[in-house]
Amino acid sequence: MLKRWAAMLLCLITVVSFSACGSNNDNKADNNGESKIKVSVTFDAMKEFVSAVGKDKVEISTIIPAGTEPHDFEPKAQDLAGLSTASVFVYSGLGMEAWTEEAIKAADNAKLIAVEASKGADAIKNTDPEEIEEHGQYDPHIWLSLKGAELQVKNIKDALVNEDPSNKDYYEKNCNDFISQLEKLYDEYNEKFQSANKKSFVAGHAAFGYLCRDFGLEQNSVEDTFAEGEPSAQQLTELVEYCRENKVTTIFAEEMASPDVSKTLANEVGAKVETIYTIESSENDMTYLDRMTDNLSKIYDSLK
Known part of the structure; x- marks a missing residue:
């Protein structure tokens, strides 16, 4: 590991030395200079x-x-x-x-x-x-x-x-404005989730633990590892039984992961597969708030 990072450091110094030759400015100027x-x-x-x-x-x-x-x-x-x-x-x-x-x-x-x-x-x-x-x-x-x-x-x-x-005031205002939007979205869906009859949903990967904690929900995952691997036959059987017992109608698949296992499970229980965003890469020119709204809307609809 030490050798690997030492080699990286030498390469990094070389890359930076060449990139620095073309510019004397560390920061890029905006339209106001x-x-x-x-x-x-x-x-x-x-x-x-x-x-x-x-x-x-x-x-x-x-x-x-x-x-x-x-x-x-x-x-x-x-x-x-x-x-x-x-x-x-x-x-x-x-x-x-x-x-x-x-x-x-x-x-x-x-x-x-x-x-x-x-x-x-x-x-x-x-x-x-x-x-x-x-x-x-x-x-x-x-x-x-x-x-x-x-x-x-x-x-x-x-x-x-x-x-x-x-520019402290500028950053604080922008931060507060964004947090206000987050809180508005939270309040909207907290009320919806509290009134939902079901509280659990099934996703390809267990990436929504914090979201579940926000709203008192429960997630069950299809895959053991994100974006790769498959559940064992026993695990898949347990998931099928869980979905049938809890009348699961939607299986969520992450946009970065293969949906094959999610589709297999969905076919077993007669459910549909929906995409859910993990917001690790940009998708469809959607903002964070766009994608979180989409996620929450789909999860809520799956609980009806």
Whole structure:
């Protein structure tokens, strides 16, 4: 591991040296001639949150390429070159991006403000040994909770204020406006979910634990591992029995994962397959709020 990261550091220095030759400015100027804060983020949800708070005062680059499963991503030197010139680096945390600590060291950027957006979260602990081995001690999918998103947005706002205190009021207003939208959406669906007869739904991957905690729901997952692998015959039998007993009419499949197993289960129990967003890559030009509204609407409809 040490040799791997030492090699990456040497490559990163080389990449940065060449990229620096073409520019004397660390930040890109906006239309008013003011420099923008260069922010590097790990995946799409973090980009959405930074954009909501920073708006036209930030220039955002995303490290994990669109269509790439973040759990499986292993960065190369060129993926991390931007960290050496960025002012702020935002990652979700809770083990979602296991490579960030070493990447920050390799960037060797003394001015870089690294933000673990989930800092201070009441994290859900994984209990399944295979899940712990695959994804770590905690469930990392906190951005799929509206309450979790509030926390992450606040942490991002604090980092932008730290980097650019002269625009503190601007960032705080944008943060508060976005949180107001999150809370409005939460209030709308909390009332709906409280009145729903059923409280459980079935998804391809158990990525919605924090969302379930928000609304008093329960998720059951089809796949043991995200985007790959299949449940055993016994597990599939148990899921079929569960779906029949609970009159499940919808099986959710994530946009980043193969829906094959979800379709198999749906065919067994006479259910339909619906796409649900994990907001790890950009999809259909939809915002975070668009996709969360779509998710909540589909989950609520499945409980009727």
